Amino acid sequence: xxxxxxxxxxxxxxxxxxxxxxxxxxxxxxxxxxxxxxxxxxxxxxxxxxxxxxxxxxxxxxxxxxxxxxxxxxxxxxxxxxxxxxxxxxxxxxxxxxxxxxxxxxxxxxxxxxxxxxxxxxxxxxxxxxxxxxxxxxxxxxxxxxxxxxxxxxxxxxxxxxxxxxxxxxxxxxxxxxxxxxxxxxxxxxxxxxxxxxxxxxxxxxxxxxxxxxxxxxxxxxxxxxxxxxxxxxxxxxxxxxxxxxxxxxxxxxxxxxxxxxxxxxxxxxxxxxxxxxxxxxxxxxxxxxxxxxx
Amino acid sequence: xxxxxxxxxxxxxxxxxxxxxxxxxxxxxxxxxxxxxxxxxxxxxxxxxxxxxxxxxxxxxxxxxxxxxxxxxxxxxxxxxxxxxxxxxxxxxxxxxxxxxxxxxxxxxxxxxxxxxxxxxxxxxxxxxxxxxxxxxxxxxxxxxxxxxxxxxxxxxxxxxxxxxxxxxxxxxxxxxxxxxxxxxxxxxxxxxxxxxxxxxxxxxxxxxxxxxxxxxxxxxxxxxxxxxxxxxxxxxxxxxxxxxxxxxxxxxxxxxxxxxxxxxxxxxxxxxxxxxxxxxxxx
Amino acid sequence: xxxxxxxxxxxxxxxxxxxxxxxxxxxxxxxxxxxxxxxxxxxxxxxxxxxxxxxxxxxxxxxxxxxxxxxxxxxxxxxxxxxxxxxxxxxxxxxxxxxxxxxxxxxxxxxxxxxxxxxxxxxxxxxxxxxxxxxxxxxxxxxxxxxxxxxxxxxxxxxxxxxxxxxxxxxxxxxxxxxxxxxxxxxxxxxxxxxxxxxxxxxxxxxxxxxxxxxxxxxxxxxxxxxxxxxxxxxxxxxxxxxxxxxxxxxxxxxxxxxx
Numbered sequence: 001x002x003x004x005x006x007x008x009x010x011x012x013x014x015x016x017x018x019x020x021x022x023x024x025x026x027x028x029x030x031x032x033x034x035x036x037x038x039x040x041x042x043x044x045x046x047x048x049x050x051x052x053x054x055x056x057x058x059x060x061x062x063x064x065x066x067x068x069x070x071x072x073x074x075x076x077x078x079x080x081x082x083x084x085x086x087x088x089x090x091x092x093x094x095x096x097x098x099x100x101x102x103x104x105x106x107x108x109x110x111x112x113x114x115x116x117x118x119x120x121x122x123x124x125x126x127x128x129x130x131x132x133x134x135x136x137x138x139x140x141x142x143x144x145x146x147x148x149x150x151x152x153x154x155x156x157x158x159x160x161x162x163x164x165x166x167x168x169x170x171x172x173x174x175x176x177x178x179x180x181x182x183x184x185x186x187x188x189x190x191x192x193x194x195x196x197x198x199x200x201x202x203x204x205x206x207x208x209x210x211x212x213x214x215x216x217x218x219x220x221x222x223x224x225x226x227x228x229x230x231x232x233x234x235x236x237x238x239x240x241x242x243x244x245x246x247x248x249x250x251x252x253x254x255x256x257x258x259x260x261x262x263x264x265x266x267x268x269x270x271x272x273x274x275x276x277x278x279x280x281x282x283x284x285x286x287x288x289x290x291x292x293x294x295x
Numbered sequence: 296x297x298x299x300x301x302x303x304x305x306x307x308x309x310x311x312x313x314x315x316x317x318x319x320x321x322x323x324x325x326x327x328x329x330x331x332x333x334x335x336x337x338x339x340x341x342x343x344x345x346x347x348x349x350x351x352x353x354x355x356x357x358x359x360x361x362x363x364x365x366x367x368x369x370x371x372x373x374x375x376x377x378x379x380x381x382x383x384x385x386x387x388x389x390x391x392x393x394x395x396x397x398x399x400x401x402x403x404x405x406x407x408x409x410x411x412x413x414x415x416x417x418x419x420x421x422x423x424x425x426x427x428x429x430x431x432x433x434x435x436x437x438x439x440x441x442x443x444x445x446x447x448x449x450x451x452x453x454x455x456x457x458x459x460x461x462x463x464x465x466x467x468x469x470x471x472x473x474x475x476x477x478x479x480x481x482x483x484x485x486x487x488x489x490x491x492x493x494x495x496x497x498x499x500x501x502x503x504x505x506x507x508x509x510x511x512x513x514x515x516x517x518x519x520x521x522x523x524x525x526x527x528x529x530x531x532x533x534x535x536x537x538x539x540x541x542x543x544x545x546x547x548x549x550x551x552x553x554x555x556x557x558x559x560x561x562x563x564x565x566x567x568x569x570x571x572x573x574x575x576x577x578x579x
Numbered sequence: 580x581x582x583x584x585x586x587x588x589x590x591x592x593x594x595x596x597x598x599x600x601x602x603x604x605x606x607x608x609x610x611x612x613x614x615x616x617x618x619x620x621x622x623x624x625x626x627x628x629x630x631x632x633x634x635x636x637x638x639x640x641x642x643x644x645x646x647x648x649x650x651x652x653x654x655x656x657x658x659x660x661x662x663x664x665x666x667x668x669x670x671x672x673x674x675x676x677x678x679x680x681x682x683x684x685x686x687x688x689x690x691x692x693x694x695x696x697x698x699x700x701x702x703x704x705x706x707x708x709x710x711x712x713x714x715x716x717x718x719x720x721x722x723x724x725x726x727x728x729x730x731x732x733x734x735x736x737x738x739x740x741x742x743x744x745x746x747x748x749x750x751x752x753x754x755x756x757x758x759x760x761x762x763x764x765x766x767x768x769x770x771x772x773x774x775x776x777x778x779x780x781x782x783x784x785x786x787x788x789x790x791x792x793x794x795x796x797x798x799x800x801x802x803x804x805x806x807x808x809x810x811x812x813x814x815x816x817x818x819x820x821x822x823x824x825x826x827x828x829x830x831x832x833x834x835x836x837x838x839x
Contacts, residue, residue: 012700013667020478027389030381034454035402037447041409041417103312110306123310126317132568133561134508136535137324140557144323165316172313197299226410229510229539253412253511260416260515273413284408393646467681473641474675475695475748476667485698489685 049274108175139230174216370442383457436518456498590614622801674749680741739770
């Protein structure tokens with residue numbers, strides 16, 4: 001062994017450190033660029049959408065173009081609101097939830113109870129694939145099944161079915177993940193006391209995983225709240241408030257789609273978007289709060 | 296115990312719903328698409344560029360929309376990669392576990408909460424006019440505008456997966472490189488990237504899966520032209536946007552063609568997602 | 580108190596009034612002053628959390644990788660302040676071996692040994708690389724064991740072999756000082772013995788600073804030893820003297836197993 005001098009390399013350390021700094025600078029610039037759209041979107045929605053938000057916005061249905069045009073010409077705010085959209089959205093999401101939540105939780109528990117089994121793995125893979133299916137395709141499915149097959153026309157039910165299929169995989173997987181996080185000892189404690197199996201699930205597993213289940217449910221609702229494509233194909237829209245599941249129904253995103261290219265209605269469109277975004281974000285925040293508080 | 300058995304069977308029975316949904320989806324879509332495939336042939340439909348709804352002369356083909364989907368999605372991926380990767384480096388490497396990283400990742404997560412239609416609206420009124428001013432496309436509609444919005448939309452998915460993959464690279468390896476005199480950039484390119492490669496690839500494949508099926512924002516920005524895009528600023532249609540754009544007035548053969556396009560889209564996204572998931576699973 | 584510490588003439592490394600704190604006032608290393616002997620093994624001992632690892636990492640400035648760390652005082656390598664050098668240059672002169680063997684899993688054995696040069700963007704001829712790889716692997720006694728699999732990834736190697744590969748990676752630079760952070764704590768006794776023999780051979784050409792949890796290891800192979808407690812350098816002396824006749828009661832307590 002001999003200590004010999006380094007082979008004749010050039011000293012490149014200054015250049016390397018400069019490159020290092022330039023790269024860091026690029027990273028910072030690009031990261032800043034990445035978050036700029038969300039800031040711009042929020043800013044645009046707030047600056048353009050706030051002025052139409054008033055009581056009428058929540059209580060009255062959308063005006064017709066003529067009313068809106070008159071108001072715009074006179075420099076007034078557009079009369080009316082999006083009550084037909086808000087009620088439609090809430091109505092369809094409620095029905096979708098009623099259809100999707102109980103089934104999803106049960107399937108989620110099934111997957112948890114059958115870890116590593118072939119059939120359960122198949123179901124899990126199919127659930128994953130379902131989660132990746134574009135929502136517009138689910139709209140087509142609900143159109144074929146419900147609009148053509150059941151209600152013989154555009155209907156709230158068809159929209160709800162499309163939304164429910166979207167919610168299924170989200171809740172199934174979050175239920176399974178939640179169950180996996182519950183210490184097995186809790187389950188065993190129940191079993192050791194001779195508690196019957198269904199009671200362990202109902203009285204032990206579901207309550208201990210409650211916050212996880214809630215988080216999954218809220219996130220899935222917030223995902224489908226803003227969905228537009230499946231509703232375009234299934235519920236069409238309506239100018240009045242409708243709570244009949246066999247009839248066409250409006251929804252907030254549908255109203256945005258309907259009016260976004262209409263200069264007379266654009267103020268209302270910005271307000272609808274602001275409302276929709278605020279609604280979605282609020283649900284997201286509540287979901288995160290719940291999961292943080294209990295975990 | 297009898298009750299245990301009943302419950303277990305109930306659980307199993309519930310899972311059949313997933314099978315039924317799948318079988319039903321496949322059945323209904325194939326059945327709905329068959330008239331189009333019969334009329335034009337499977338490959339004739341996929342590779343035809345016709346889109347002619349004139350009665351008596353009807354002819355439909357999917358190629359322009361397949362092309363539009365592939366081009367906008369790949370463009371989105373190309374735009375998304377430097378942004379999402381830099382953001383992940385910021386969050387999971389440079390400012391790992393600091394407040395500013397948490398703030399940044401919260402903001403990026405917010406992007407995932409913006410409904411597609413709001414992206415479309417925002418793009419329509421802010422991005423489109425900017426593109427129009429560039430002067431390459433009259434009103435600013437087209438492939439580039441759609442690709443840009445899609446890129447923004449998939450950033451949160453790409454970023455959150457990259458974050459996880461990058462933070463999984465063992466500290467010992469990074470320290471080994473630092474102890475040999477490497478700069479941070481050299482550590483990123485020689486240690487983090489090679490170790491995270493397959494995970495990152497899977498992450499971007501899953502993000503691609505999202506882009507392929509995005510509907511509303513693209514529908515509002517792509518220009519609704521049933522042609523194979525001729526350039527970066529050319530108008531076009533994607534598989535998803537043509538369904539959204541043309542569905543309202545569709546029946547008969549046209550409806551069948553749209554369902555056939557939906558079936559194609561379903562198959563493509565399912566395949567892309569499956570590939571991404573398989574890589575991720577191998578990696579983890 | 581310093582006059583009670585070991586005095587070293589022509590030291591390779593001088594640590595001068597070094598204090599390192601996390602945040603505002605949590606000191607990991609407090610007012611440490613010590614000279615490190617050339618071509619010798621200097622052990623740093625102490626209970627976990629005493630600051631020995633932080634002290635070691637301050638010597639090649641690895642501690643700066645983590646945010647919120649304040650460093651006061653100085654360290655001189657052959658009389659030059661290391662805080663005035665670039666870290667890229669410094670870390671070629673002061674190599675480091677870690678607790679757990681950490682060869683790069685994406686690189687072959689050959690690439691691992693030459694990794695320092697490659698990472699530093701040095702353009703070496705193939706013959707130069709071959710020579711460095713061969714001599715480094717010879718120095719750690721690994722060449723015969725891996726001669727036929729130089730281009731394979733190193734994950735089939737045993738823990739001890741991997742650690743010797745990591746030492747070879749460090750030797751490739753012919754550093755002045757090698758820092759070792761409990762290099763045998765993850766290894767079996769046989770591999771440990773091999774590495775200890777290797778260190779004793781290496782000190783002929785290198786100065787080694789060895790953080791160890793293992794008192795008998797320090798006793799077996801080190802020439803000088805430092806004992807740290809709560810961030811302070813309590814005692815620094817010839818190893819033999821410290822083990823037979825510790826000056827400080829805390830050192831004695833540690834060496835006799837009263838705490839640690």
